[in-house]
Structures are given as C-alpha cells and as structure tokens.
Amino acid sequence: MTKDIIQCKDPSHDIWREQRHPLDCIFNPRSVAVIGASEREGSVGRTLLWNLISSPFGGTVFPVNPQRHSVLGIKSYPSIGEVPEVVDLAVIATPAATVPQVVRDCVALGVKGAIIVSAGFREVGEQGIALEQEILAAAQLGGMRIIGPNCLGLMNPLIGLNATFAGAIAQKGNVAFISQSGALCTSILDWSLNENVGFSAFISIGSMLDVSWGDLIEYLGDDPHTQSIVLYMESIGNAHAFLSxxxxxxxxKPIIVLKVGSTAAAAKAAASHTGAMTGSDEVLNAAFRRCGVLxxxxxxxxxxxAEILAKQPRPKGNRLSIVTNAGGPGAIATDALISGGGELSELAPETLARLNQFLPAQWSHHNPIDILGDASCDRYAQTLEVVADDPHSDGLLVILTPQAMTNPTATAEKLAAYSKLGKPILTSWMGGAEVNAGTQVLNRANIPTFPYPDTAVRLFNYMWRYTYNLRGIYETPLLPKDSDQHAPDRALVSQILNHAISGDRPILTEYESKQLLSAYGIPTIETEIAHSADEAVAIAENFGYPIVLKLHSEIITHKTDVGGVCLNLENAAAVQEAYEAIASRVNAINPEAFLGVTVQPMVKLEGYELILGSSLDPQFGAVMLFGMGGQLVEVFRDRALALPPLNTTLAKRMMEQTRIYQALKGVRGxxxxxxxxxxxxxxSFSQLIVEQPQIREIDINPLLVSSEVMIALDARVVLHTAADIDQRPAPAIRPYPxxxxxxxxxxxxxxxxIRPIRPEDEPMMVQFHKTLSEESVYLRYAHVVKLNQRISHERLSRICFIDYDREMILVANRSLPETQEIVGVARLSKLHGTNEAEFALIVSDHYQHQGVGTELMRRLLEIGKEENLEAIVGYILHSNYQMQSICRKLGFAFHPDADQEMIKAVFNLKL
Known part of the structure; x- marks a missing residue:
C-alpha cells in the first residue's frame, strides 16, 4: 500500500548533487585575466602575472594592458573585451579611479569573479568610499563576486593557483587561512614555508567590499580539503553573516580567530549601567562563544x-592529568592550568592502585604524576596507559626533561603507539638538540609536542573552552512545563510602549517598567502609584509595614541622586513625612518632574543583588548583561555578556561566566x-528584548535572588526615539519566528x-522517529538509516538547533492530556551559493492520510515566498507516488534527474 510519505534527499547523503558555487570561479578558475599586467620590474601587475604562470593551475592566463602587445612573453590584450575566451576570474591591478569602469566592462562580458588588489579606496576617505559603491553596484548587476579591494590576493595551493603578488606560493595542506592584513599574509607565508605548514586556501580578504568572512567560512566549510579555518581579523564586517x-x-571544522584591536566602550555617555559597561571587544567574545569560534x-x-585540533580529539572537560619526570615542570604546568581555568584531575583509587604496582615508592602519589628522573621509556608508557583509563581525566600532558637516565627518542617511540586514546594527549619534550629526534617522532605520530609545558597547558585550556562553547550551543535545553500556558501579555506591553512613544518620552517610569517585566513573567514587587500623601498612607496600610516610597517621575530616572527613595517606613506618619520630603526636594529641582510616588512593601535584602540588562552594540544589536548588581556594580564589574535570544542552556552558560555564580550555589550556610x-x-528577559525592538536599553538592578525569593526590585527602560528607531542595528541572531x-x-x-522547531524539541523528535517504519525512512532518505543513528544527539541537535535564516524546519505538534507529540516534520534548507532551497518532509506512520504532509508543504512554499527565495526544489524517488501527487497538486514542475532513481521537483517562486 502506498503511503503519504514525503521525502527529499538529505544533504548529508552521498547522492547530494554538486553544483558550481559562485566562488568557484575565484578559487578554481578555468581562465584568468590580469588587468594591469606589466613588464615593469617590481610592479604588482608583473608579480601577479609571473605568479600565475609560474604555478600552473590548469587554466589559461590572459594579460590585459592597452600599452603592450605582450607581457612576459605572453600575448597581451588592450582590454578585457578583446580576450578571445570567456574569463572566469579577473585580477585587477589598475589605479583605483579606473577600477569601476574595469568592473563594468567585466560584468558586461559575463566575468563572474574578481580580485581587486588595487589600493586607494575606503582607506583614503570619502572619495575612495564613493569608488567602492560604484564597483559594488556594477558587480551586483551582473552577479559578480569580488574579493578586496586593497588585498594581497588569493592562493589555492591544492591546484597551484597563485593569484597574489606574494613572493612564493604556500605549500599544500588542510588549513585555510584568511587575513585582513596583506602584510601579515606575507609574514605568515614566510613562516609557514620555514615550518613546513601547508594550506588548502590562503586568502587576503582586504576591505571586504563584497565577499566577507561569512561567504568564505561557508565556502570553506563545504570544501572537503579544508579541515580547519584560521582567521586574522581586524573588523568583523557583517556580524550577522559571520555568526550564521x-x-x-x-x-x-574548527574556526580559530586572532582578533586584534579592542575598542573603548561604545556607550560612554549611556545613562544605564548596562550601556556604560558593554564594550565591543567583550561583545565580540560573547559572539564568538555563541557561534563556537575559538x-x-x-x-x-x-x-x-589548528594543528592540535587536526591531530587530537577535543577534551570532554577541563581536567588534565600530567605525567612528568621532574617536579619543577609539573608545577609550572599546574600553575598555567589553574590560572587558565583548568583543573588537575583527581586520580581514581583504582588508578592509584595500578600505578603503585610498578612505580617507585617515591613517586608523587598524586597529580602531577612525577615518575622520577630515572624514568625509562617503559615506565612512561605504562604510566600513560594507566592514566589514560582514569575516568576523571579529560586530557593528558606528558613532560620529559633530558636527564642522564632519559632517552627522549626511545620514549617518544614508545608513546607514539598511544596517539589515539579517545582523549587528547599533548607532550612537552624540554630541551634543544638532544630532544629534536624525539619531537619529530611524536609529530609524525600526530602527538603535538611543545618545548615548554606551560605552552602545552595553555593550548589544552583553549581546547576545553572550545568544547565548552560548542556544548553550550548544542546541549538540549529544558522546556518548562508551563511554557505554553504563560505566554507574554504582548498587548499590555504594546500599550505601555505606545503611551510613552506618543508622549515623546524615551524613558519609562519605574511603574511602567515593572509592568513591562511582569508581562513577560519576570517577578516584580507589588507597586502602586500615589498622587498625595494621604493616598500613599492608604496604600501603605493596605500593603502592611514597613514600606518603601520612591519618586514617580517621567523625567528623573536615577531617583537616589535627588533623594527620591525612602526606605523602611514603619508607620503612617513616616509615610506622610517621606512623601512631603520627596516632593519638596524634587520640586526644588524641577516642579514638572514630580508626579507622585510609588508605594511598595519593604523587602528584606537577604540574598544576592544581581543585575540583568541589555543595550545595543552597533555591530551585534541587542546584547544582554548578567552579573553582580547593587550600588557597586561598576566597581566590582563582575558580569557576563551574551547575545539574545537565549534558551535555558545558554542562560546557564552566561551565568557560569561570572564569579557570583559560585556564590549562588550556596556559601557559608x-x-x-x-x-x-x-x-x-x-x-524570558531575552524574549522581551528580541520581541520589543523599541527598547534601546533596559536594566533590572537589583534583581534580588535567594533560596526563597527571586524578584526585580528596580527597573529602568529606555526607548528609541522616533528619530533613531530606524537606525537601530539589526539583531545578530534571528529570534524564533x-x-x-x-x-x-x-x-x-x-x-x-504547525510551528518552527526549537531546541527544546529534541526529546519529542526522538519519540517521533520511533513512530517511523522502515518504508517511511527509506522514502525520506533514499536509503535505510538505523534508529540509533537518527536519534543520536549529534544529529538531532543539528535539526533542532537551527539558524532560522539558513533553514526553516516546521513541526506538526499535537497536544495530549499529559504530554505533546510531533507527528510531522518539514525542512527547508537554503542551498549554498544560490537563492534556492531544498525541501525535506516526513510524516509519522500513524498520522498519514490526514493531510499533514500537504499542509506542511504548502506552508513551506509560503515561507519560501516570505523569505524571498527564487525556487524550492526536491528530489523524489520514482516509487514515492504520493509525494509526486502532492507536488503536482501544489504546482511543482517535474524534471528528469541525473540520478535515475529520482525525479526533480521544482517550484518557481518568482513566477
């Protein structure tokens, strides 16, 4: 019996179609034109041409120079229009003023890629910026992609392409290097040739007029020859594209970045604590953590x-076991480990017992494991084997100092057999010529070795932090049981914000701010407004004493600065006196500022005062802050930053960045x-931030927390003005749609x-896959995929933790009396280098023939239109008649496919 199973080919499957990416014309061109080729000794145009013909890449090189018939013995052409063949890549080395016309000429002839090495653009001021805009406008008309301007160029050592004016081509390897500094590129190139380091790509990105970090990371991520990507970054450019x-x-693939140039706080004049405390470099660190960049x-x-992550697995945690034949280096390594946030692993009792069986009685009996200066190669190997089995250890460091009884080479040869332990092993062979042969043995065995133990430990600390960051991104968060029952009161929030905006008032009152927080489920202390002393007394009597009075004003925000706060009022007389005192002090400053007072119960400050806030970063948009609060918030500066939106896992990771986090676990009873x-x-706070873009800055200070209470005592909200709201930076991470x-x-x-998937859905996705028959799975994936593969965390995390800009996954969610279930899943994945997306869809066996698949597909088409895609495609098995029927009903066109088992279905969204 046919089934209503809807399927498309999985991008991870081996029949995934290869198509020419727009950047292929730059990285793997079939023909290159050097516009500005020259015979002049030492010129950029001569060096570019010489490099291209000296390292044959399998394509044709055409010099373009209107003044010469030949350059370096090769026939030259007066213009790109005279070149007899279609050109894939134009390398432009002409004066800046001529480049816009050169680009227009290239676009007219269908050239799809350009490297502009010419300088004299934005780095020289407004005139250069104007030239760049001309170039970009011309390139976009013809779909041309540009690297540069003001760059060294690009190398693809794997095919021999050297489109740079550097002195040599890089060696072949598996590391892709991208740099904004051309000068640094040449230095790194010289270093790499000396150190025998190879590259899969070597790119000087220049001013990033068009091709940016995000474009290159995406392209190199698809490159099977690239194992890791290293970046030298001076500015991030398009933050959203980079993070995505x-x-x-x-x-x-590890992405490792050296970012230089931290700037001062971007909001020195900001009135809020948060705005004054966030700086671009701190925000950048938060952004790197959020996307898994080291x-x-x-x-x-x-x-x-890059070398270590290519040779050794990432540690699961921060606990290191150190094996050494000398106490001093072990102590140095320990200091470096602890100061970098790592921990010494505590040896398990069974490990100690096994070590005692063969180590001398004088060994250290703890970590660092000092196996003494007379340690033989066999003693090293036995110790390493035992310690590698210790369940408390996440990584190993082996230190060797050359002593009279030590054989560095023989020890290295023994340890080479332990290169794949399932946890990282690093070594430090200390010394000079005496240990060189041993270090070569270790390196050949893929065991990284370093001359100093503190260097090895510093790199181990980088490794576990990398794991920590990735785990924070993909660890399944908890879904609160009442998440669907307590949706924000968005209508109330809209009313509050519109009232303030209509009054041209950028700052909410404390009362309004607390209403705003309450609407998003953030607990606040009960507060009412009093416009007279008698009204204040009446409210106080209703609440019960003691009472707090605070200035209610739409003008003055820092109430303590004007004596606008009176605490611990015990009776009616005290309340009346406090009201009159606040009114008197404020009226003396500005009579229009006094609108009465807020009355609230006095809360015993037993607990921890925290701060929770948000302000805008010009590159990343809204940024959250969490840390120690209270009046000394700027003094202690114990805080962490994060990019919203958060889930519970990311919230926990944010808190873990602070010192106050340890105290919150409970100290001193x-x-x-x-x-x-x-x-x-x-x-909830992050949801408030991303859903209410009218908010420019917001502080909750203090947020009082203890084992019994969690409540926002004070809040301050600053809104965008009508003049600046259109200029606000876009959020770096797209929120839940x-x-x-x-x-x-x-x-x-x-x-x-029917809704977009969310990270919390992973447990339901596990149950969903258990409802699928083998036939359903085959029709979806075009091959059989075992259940344990389909429900692995690594796989499901990539489905549930999606970037909603890059793909959209819809689930059909059914609520049951005690639980919920997913009965259908539809996926729309954008294809790299195109404005198209591929669909994938499957319905639970017990929910087929109920229209679920058709409805999910219809909604995918609606989303494709909303996201301005050009087309949606899918590959359907010939035997999947129901899928073909649904696609016909919805208006897909069908085409033969190179894979004889498949039919290609295409829906053109632009018709």
Missing part, C-alpha cells in the same frame, strides 16, 4: 590550535538559589499546531 556561517561550520591571542596559538527558575527568568506558528486541523479533526 560560523555556527553552521564550527561543529564540523579566539586566541597570538599568531603561534592560531596555528598551534546559605542554600542554593533555584537555578532553573533563574535560567527561565533570563530566557513566531509568525510561522499557526494552528491547523487535520482531516480527521485533530487540532495541531
């Missing part, structure tokens, strides 16, 4: 980490706070909710 591409690639701080670390509740509060969440009723009458 990096997050997609980092799980499979930031290092030296050039040597950049390439050392205090009980731990309710961490799940605080995590959910941070998630609520607009694609809609109810629907099946043909059987069951009420479902």
């Amino acid at each position: 591409a990096a997050r997609e690639v980092a799980m499979d 930031r290092v701080h030296t050039i040597s670390d950049l390439f050392d980490m 205090r009980k731990s706070i309710d961490f799940p509740k605080l995590e959910q509060l941070l998630v 609520n607009k694609y969440s809609q109810p629907w009723q099946s043909l059987k009458g069951d009420r479902l909710k």
Whole structure:
C-alpha cells in the first residue's frame, strides 16, 4: 500500500548533487585575466602575472594592458573585451579611479569573479568610499563576486593557483587561512614555508567590499580539503553573516580567530549601567562563544590550535592529568592550568592502585604524576596507559626533561603507539638538540609536542573552552512545563510602549517598567502609584509595614541622586513625612518632574543583588548583561555578556561566566538559589528584548535572588526615539519566528499546531522517529538509516538547533492530556551559493492520510515566498507516488534527474 510519505534527499547523503558555487570561479578558475599586467620590474601587475604562470593551475592566463602587445612573453590584450575566451576570474591591478569602469566592462562580458588588489579606496576617505559603491553596484548587476579591494590576493595551493603578488606560493595542506592584513599574509607565508605548514586556501580578504568572512567560512566549510579555518581579523564586517556561517561550520571544522584591536566602550555617555559597561571587544567574545569560534591571542596559538585540533580529539572537560619526570615542570604546568581555568584531575583509587604496582615508592602519589628522573621509556608508557583509563581525566600532558637516565627518542617511540586514546594527549619534550629526534617522532605520530609545558597547558585550556562553547550551543535545553500556558501579555506591553512613544518620552517610569517585566513573567514587587500623601498612607496600610516610597517621575530616572527613595517606613506618619520630603526636594529641582510616588512593601535584602540588562552594540544589536548588581556594580564589574535570544542552556552558560555564580550555589550556610527558575527568568528577559525592538536599553538592578525569593526590585527602560528607531542595528541572531506558528486541523479533526522547531524539541523528535517504519525512512532518505543513528544527539541537535535564516524546519505538534507529540516534520534548507532551497518532509506512520504532509508543504512554499527565495526544489524517488501527487497538486514542475532513481521537483517562486 502506498503511503503519504514525503521525502527529499538529505544533504548529508552521498547522492547530494554538486553544483558550481559562485566562488568557484575565484578559487578554481578555468581562465584568468590580469588587468594591469606589466613588464615593469617590481610592479604588482608583473608579480601577479609571473605568479600565475609560474604555478600552473590548469587554466589559461590572459594579460590585459592597452600599452603592450605582450607581457612576459605572453600575448597581451588592450582590454578585457578583446580576450578571445570567456574569463572566469579577473585580477585587477589598475589605479583605483579606473577600477569601476574595469568592473563594468567585466560584468558586461559575463566575468563572474574578481580580485581587486588595487589600493586607494575606503582607506583614503570619502572619495575612495564613493569608488567602492560604484564597483559594488556594477558587480551586483551582473552577479559578480569580488574579493578586496586593497588585498594581497588569493592562493589555492591544492591546484597551484597563485593569484597574489606574494613572493612564493604556500605549500599544500588542510588549513585555510584568511587575513585582513596583506602584510601579515606575507609574514605568515614566510613562516609557514620555514615550518613546513601547508594550506588548502590562503586568502587576503582586504576591505571586504563584497565577499566577507561569512561567504568564505561557508565556502570553506563545504570544501572537503579544508579541515580547519584560521582567521586574522581586524573588523568583523557583517556580524550577522559571520555568526550564521560560523555556527553552521564550527561543529564540523574548527574556526580559530586572532582578533586584534579592542575598542573603548561604545556607550560612554549611556545613562544605564548596562550601556556604560558593554564594550565591543567583550561583545565580540560573547559572539564568538555563541557561534563556537575559538579566539586566541597570538599568531603561534592560531596555528598551534589548528594543528592540535587536526591531530587530537577535543577534551570532554577541563581536567588534565600530567605525567612528568621532574617536579619543577609539573608545577609550572599546574600553575598555567589553574590560572587558565583548568583543573588537575583527581586520580581514581583504582588508578592509584595500578600505578603503585610498578612505580617507585617515591613517586608523587598524586597529580602531577612525577615518575622520577630515572624514568625509562617503559615506565612512561605504562604510566600513560594507566592514566589514560582514569575516568576523571579529560586530557593528558606528558613532560620529559633530558636527564642522564632519559632517552627522549626511545620514549617518544614508545608513546607514539598511544596517539589515539579517545582523549587528547599533548607532550612537552624540554630541551634543544638532544630532544629534536624525539619531537619529530611524536609529530609524525600526530602527538603535538611543545618545548615548554606551560605552552602545552595553555593550548589544552583553549581546547576545553572550545568544547565548552560548542556544548553550550548544542546541549538540549529544558522546556518548562508551563511554557505554553504563560505566554507574554504582548498587548499590555504594546500599550505601555505606545503611551510613552506618543508622549515623546524615551524613558519609562519605574511603574511602567515593572509592568513591562511582569508581562513577560519576570517577578516584580507589588507597586502602586500615589498622587498625595494621604493616598500613599492608604496604600501603605493596605500593603502592611514597613514600606518603601520612591519618586514617580517621567523625567528623573536615577531617583537616589535627588533623594527620591525612602526606605523602611514603619508607620503612617513616616509615610506622610517621606512623601512631603520627596516632593519638596524634587520640586526644588524641577516642579514638572514630580508626579507622585510609588508605594511598595519593604523587602528584606537577604540574598544576592544581581543585575540583568541589555543595550545595543552597533555591530551585534541587542546584547544582554548578567552579573553582580547593587550600588557597586561598576566597581566590582563582575558580569557576563551574551547575545539574545537565549534558551535555558545558554542562560546557564552566561551565568557560569561570572564569579557570583559560585556564590549562588550556596556559601557559608546559605542554600542554593533555584537555578532553573533563574535560567527561565533570563530566557524570558531575552524574549522581551528580541520581541520589543523599541527598547534601546533596559536594566533590572537589583534583581534580588535567594533560596526563597527571586524578584526585580528596580527597573529602568529606555526607548528609541522616533528619530533613531530606524537606525537601530539589526539583531545578530534571528529570534524564533513566531509568525510561522499557526494552528491547523487535520482531516480527521485533530487540532495541531504547525510551528518552527526549537531546541527544546529534541526529546519529542526522538519519540517521533520511533513512530517511523522502515518504508517511511527509506522514502525520506533514499536509503535505510538505523534508529540509533537518527536519534543520536549529534544529529538531532543539528535539526533542532537551527539558524532560522539558513533553514526553516516546521513541526506538526499535537497536544495530549499529559504530554505533546510531533507527528510531522518539514525542512527547508537554503542551498549554498544560490537563492534556492531544498525541501525535506516526513510524516509519522500513524498520522498519514490526514493531510499533514500537504499542509506542511504548502506552508513551506509560503515561507519560501516570505523569505524571498527564487525556487524550492526536491528530489523524489520514482516509487514515492504520493509525494509526486502532492507536488503536482501544489504546482511543482517535474524534471528528469541525473540520478535515475529520482525525479526533480521544482517550484518557481518568482513566477
């Protein structure tokens, strides 16, 4: 019996179609024109041409120079229009003023790629910026992609392409290097030739007029010859594109960045604590953590980490076991480990017992494991084998100092057999010529070795932090049981914000701010407004004493600065006196500022005062801040930054970045706070930020937390003015697309909710896959995929933790009395280098023939139109008649496919 199973080919499957990417014309051109080729000794145009013909890449090179008939013995052409063949790549080395016309000429002839090495653009001011805009406008008309301007060029050592004016071509390897500094490129190139380091790509990106970090990371992420990507970055450019591409690639290939040039706080004049405390470099660190990029701080670390991550697995945690034949180096390594946030692993009792069986009685009996200066190669090997089995160890460092009884080479040869332990092994062979042969043995065995133990430990600390960041991105967050029952009161929020905006008032009152927080489920202390002393007394009597009075004003925001706060008022007389005192002080400053007072119960400040806030970064948009709060918030500066939106896992990771986090667990007899509740509060706060773009800055200070209470005592909200709201930076991470969440009723009458997938859905996805038959799986994936493969966390995390800009996955969600279930999944994945997407869709066996598949597909088409895609394609098995029927009904066209088992279905969204 045919089944209503809807399938398309999985991008990870081996029949995935290869198509020419727009950047292929730059990285793998069939023909290159050097526009500005020259015979002049030492000129850029001569060097470019010489490099291209000296390292044959399998294509044709055409010099273009209107003044010469030949250059370096090769026939030259007066213009690109005279070149007799179609040109894939134009390398442009003419004066800046001539480049816009050169680009226009190239576009007219169908040239699809250009490298502009010419300088004299934005780096020289407004005139150069204007030239860049001319170039970009011309290139976009013809779909031309540009690297540069003001760059060294590009090398693809794997095919012998050297489209640079550097002195030599890089060696072949598996590391892709991208740099904004051409001068640094030449230095790195010289270093790499000396150190025998090879590259799969070597790119000087220049001013990033068109091709940016995100474009290159995406392209190199698809390149099977690239194992890791290292970046020298001076500016991030398009932050959204960088984060999106990096997050997609980092799980499979390490992305390691050396970012130079931290700037001062971008908001010195900001009135809020948060705005004054966020700086672009701190925000950049938060962004790197969010997308799984590893930031290092030296050039040597950049390439050392690329080497280590290519040779050894990532550690699961931060616990290191150190084996050494000398106490001093072990102590040095320990200091470096602890100061970098790592920990010494605590040896398990069974490990100690096994070591005692063969080590001398004088060994250290703890970690670092000092096996003494007379350690033989066999003693090293036995110790390593035992320690590698210790369940408390996440990584190993073996230190050797050359002593009279030590044989560095023989020891290295023994240890070479332990290169694949399932956890990383690093070594430090200390010394000079005496240990060189041993280090070569270790390196050939893919065991990284370093001359100093503190260097090895610093790199181990980088490794576990990289794991920590990736785990934070893809660890399944918890879904609160009442998540669907307590949706924000968006209508109330809209009313509050519109009232302030209509009054041309950029700052909400404290009362309005607390209403705003309450609407998003953030607990606040009960507060009412009093416009007279008698009204204040009446409210106080209702609340019960003690009472707090605070200035209610639409003008003055920092109430303590004007004596606008009176605490611990015990009776009616105290309330009346406080009201009159606040009114008197404020009226003396500005009579229009006093609108009464807010009255609220006095809360015992037993607990921890935290700050939770958000402000805008010019590159990344809204940025969240969490840390120690109170009046000394700027003094202690204990805070962490993160990019919203958050889930509970990301909220926990944010808190873990602070020192106050340890205190919140409970110290000196205090009980731990309710961490799940605080995590959910941070998630709700991040939702508020991303859903209400009218908010420019927001502070909750203090947020009082203890084992019994969690409440926002004070809040301050600053809105965009009508003049600046259109200039606000776009969010770096696209929030959950609520607009694609809609109810629907099946043909059987069951009420479902079709909505975008979310990270919390992973457990439901596991159950969903258990409902699928082998036939359903085959029709979806075009081959049999075992259940344990389909429900692995690594696979499902990539489905549930998606970038909603790059793909959209819809689930058909059915609510049951005690639980929920997913009964259908539809996926729309953008194809790299195109404005098209491929669909994939499958329905649970027990929910087929109820119209679920048709409805999911219809909604994919709607989303494709909304996202301005040009086309949606899918590959359907010939035997999947139901899928073909659904596609015909919805208007797909069918085409033969190179794979004889498949039919290609295409829906053109631009018709």
